[in-house]
Amino acid sequence: MAEQLTGLAGDRALLGRTSTAERVSDILRSRIAEGYFPPGTRLSEDGIGGALGVSRNTLREAFRLLTHERLLIHELNRGVFVRVLTVEDVEDIYRTRSLVECAVVRGLGAPPYRLDRLAEAVEEGRRAAAGNDWKELGTANIHFHRELVALAGSERTDELMRSVFAELRLAFHVVDHPRRLHEPYLARNAEILRALRAGDRHGAERLLETYLADSLERVVEVYRRQVGEDAAGT
Amino acid sequence: MAEQLTGLAGDRALLGRTSTAERVSDILRSRIAEGYFPPGTRLSEDGIGGALGVSRNTLREAFRLLTHERLLIHELNRGVFVRVLTVEDVEDIYRTRSLVECAVVRGLGAPPYRLDRLAEAVEEGRRAAAGNDWKELGTANIHFHRELVALAGSERTDELMRSVFAELRLAFHVVDHPRRLHEPYLARNAEILRALRAGDRHGAERLLETYLADSLERVVEVYRRQVGEDAAGT
DNA sequence: TATTGAGGGATCGTTGAACAATCCTCTACC
């Protein structure tokens, strides 16, 4: 009986996941991720609440969840807006990524490492590239780096970086040439994976460091141009 | 005129007023931090709401904010409780600290560094120790490490670690011998500061690494005993 | 023409109330 109960305890997470606010935030999150709500969009309580058929309180809780993930910003008495990243934000995101991701690789113990999920992310990227789905490739890239962080085995670090990656996606949605932005990094992800497979975490760290520096440069370049255009259009 | 306006823009943060829920959560956060509400305390909606004179809805909003910060946990139909960290939580906190703090020190550029705030935290610790105020010394220790992280100059990293340090304080409140827990590290903080002053970031990183390993060991040791007692008492 | 100020509509912030669902305690019972 005892082991049956402890086995059941694992299912509790599923049972507790029935919150309406979480489901609403899931919907909004994917809408934002797919660009349906572009950065800067205001999400009105009445509009969204009416469309989804949930009460204002529930919706506000969903907003709060997404605000905590930095996908929305909340302005008092004005409502919530899809976050618009500044170039400084993008730079800070990469600063944090470089700090944490490199530290994770450096802090890996002796090989071998559990790289199956990392390899799966590379495969996912290959499939996306083969199908010319560049947005999907961007998602796969993010998965790769999330799995990289997961190698540290720290729940908190995972959560910290998850929100950073979610922010990064906001930046990706502003740019209009996803292929130029994501394609070069597929090969470099594979390269990092190869280095880790060989047990060369030092080499992997170096690769990662230049990877992030290059990626930042490119994102900022494209991003700055895009933001400039938007500002001119306003 | 233009430069006056850009100068004014910096004051906008001050202007951004806070909602009632935020103010309530500020109050509760500092109460929790100072140990007024020890871990495990149940915060009843009626009790707190009545004492603070806010409605249940507003209070629940404040609870949600703090739950997102991991300071409270929410049990369905039972209410919210001040979080009780498990030993695994403490270990994960230190895992994250070690990862990030060491990475920050390693990632410092060429000296000299802006160490005034770090030095101020050490001074704060000295004053607390001189006054035999060991809880205050724990706070000063946390300040030291927060300022250490701030050297990276990353807004996101700062915020990430702020919540980790807030959690850590929860652990500190469980132990009953704060002197044994905090006193040894005052000298070691000063030592790290000295290494950084000398521009020896490599040495500082090594000091920090052993510091965190030792601190974790001691906290876990004391913590495990305390938690064991509590479990026996229940 | 540009700026200022008043007014109105829309939206958000907060409260209070209501009712359902759940938990906890205490009692009665076997």
Added chain:
DNA sequence: GGTAGAGGATTGTTCAACGATCCCTCAATA
């Protein structure tokens, strides 16, 4: 001693209402 059930207390959820704030419009003024 252990169990079942009743009752009270607390939380979960929704709704309606009102005040506060923001934004837009428009007229008055320099």
